[in-house]
Amino acid sequence: MNRAPLTIAMNGATGRMGLRIIQLIAQADDLALAAALDRPGHPQLGEDIGPMAGLNRLGVPLADRLDGKADVVIDFSTPEGTSAIAPVCADRGIPLVVGTTGLEPGPRADLERLADRIPLLIAANFSKAVNVLMFLVGEAARVLGPSADIEIVERHHRFKKDAPSGTALRLAEVAASAIGSDRFVHGRHGLVGERPAGEIGLHALRTGDNPGEHTVVFGLMGECLELSHRALNRDGFARGALDAARFLAGKPPGRYSMDDLLRLGG
Numbered sequence: 622m623n624r625a626p627l628t629i630a631m632n633g634a635t636g637r638m639g640l641r642i643i644q645l646i647a648q649a650d651d652l653a654l655a656a657a658l659d660r661p662g663h664p665q666l667g668e669d670i671g672p673m674a675g676l677n678r679l680g681v682p683l684a685d686r687l688d689g690k691a692d693v694v695i696d697f698s699t700p701e702g703t704s705a706i707a708p709v710c711a712d713r714g715i716p717l718v719v720g721t722t723g724l725e726p727g728p729r730a731d732l733e734r735l736a737d738r739i740p741l742l743i744a745a746n747f748s749k750a751v752n753v754l755m756f757l758v759g760e761a762a763r764v765l766g767p768s769a770d771i772e773i774v775e776r777h778h779r780f781k782k783d784a785p786s787g788t789a790l791r792l793a794e795v796a797a798s799a800i801g802s803d804r805f806v807h808g809r810h811g812l813v814g815e816r817p818a819g820e821i822g823l824h825a826l827r828t829g830d831n832p833g834e835h836t837v838v839f840g841l842m843g844e845c846l847e848l849s850h851r852a853l854n855r856d857g858f859a860r861g862a863l864d865a866a867r868f869l870a871g872k873p874p875g876r877y878s879m880d881d882l883l884r885l886g887g
């Protein structure tokens with residue numbers, strides 16, 4: 622028996638992630654695009670999103686609010702965009718997948734509270750391999766302990782607005798909780814003195830059209846371990862977000878994670 626496709630509203634539809642996700646929805650038998658949302662004042666509001674994504678017309682006009690129905694909302698926009706769409710999802714009982722990074726602690730806490738009302742999955746990175754990297758970093762930090770100097774280097778395209786990346790921050794949190802430290806240092810400059818144990822360094826590079834690279838360095842005396850992930854394009858993020866939407870549909874309200882989806886960590 623053929624099931625009705627899962628309908629998805631894409632917030633941040635004309636962005637790099639939004640357009641790729643819309644292309645992948647168009648290729649998937651089990652998914653359909655319900656709405657394409659972007660910011661108020663966007664110059665293409667009212668135009669069909671299909672040609673913007675290099676596709677035929679889809680009959681879905683770009684809009685700045687969610688009027689019709691959707692089974693799941695996927696958000697890759699800006700912190701303002703996330704904060705605008707999230708209460709709409711909560712009021713209408715629509716599960717929400719959030720990939721947007723750079724939310725300040727206040728808006729982030731407001732967002733997380735909505736999990737009392739809807740299924741919510743927030744991930745700094747939807748790539749399967751990056752989530753395995755996070756797991757491995759936790760294990761390496763736990764075994765090597767604070768005697769290893771942990772430094773995180775990330776590289777992204779010149780258009781990225783937030784730094785360090787959400788993924789780098791999450792990797793730092795994972796390592797910090799494994800070694801029992803919360804001392805993050807963002808770059809170094811000047812006469813900073815010897816490196817204290819337990820510090821976690823974060824370094825953000827911005828070059829060209831790089832879709833995203835993360836390396837975690839564990840430096841010891843006489844040896845060094847490096848764990849790295851390199852995105853070759855945005856498909857890992859986009860496919861992971863669509864899997865998250867499939868996973869959330871039909872779930873009770875609550876906070877879900879990529880660890881739940883990928884069954885990482887036991």
Ligand SMILES: NC(=O)C1=CN([C@@H]2O[C@H](COP(=O)(O)OP(=O)(O)OC[C@H]3O[C@@H](n4cnc5c(N)ncnc54)[C@H](OP(=O)(O)O)[C@@H]3O)[C@@H](O)[C@H]2O)C=CC1
Nearest residue numbers: 633635636637638659660698702720721722745746747858
């Ligand atoms: N979790 C993950 O796996 C990944 C997360 N990301 C994150 O996703 C976000 C988007 O990335 P990317 O697609 O590269 O960025 P883009 O800038 O290409 O896309 C963002 C889109 O959101 C739109 N937008 C701006 N304000 C609003 C609003 N108020 N409501 C709705 N839409 C709005 C922008 O419109 P306009 O340009 O006209 O302002 C743009 O179309 C970033 O935070 C990025 O860090 C990215 C990749 C993977």
Ligand SMILES: O=C(O)C1=N[C@H](C(=O)O)C[C@H](O)C1
Nearest residue numbers: 722745746781786787788833
């Ligand atoms: O802005 C991007 O491009 C990306 N952002 C995410 C982040 O901030 O970690 C994930 C990915 O690295 C691509």
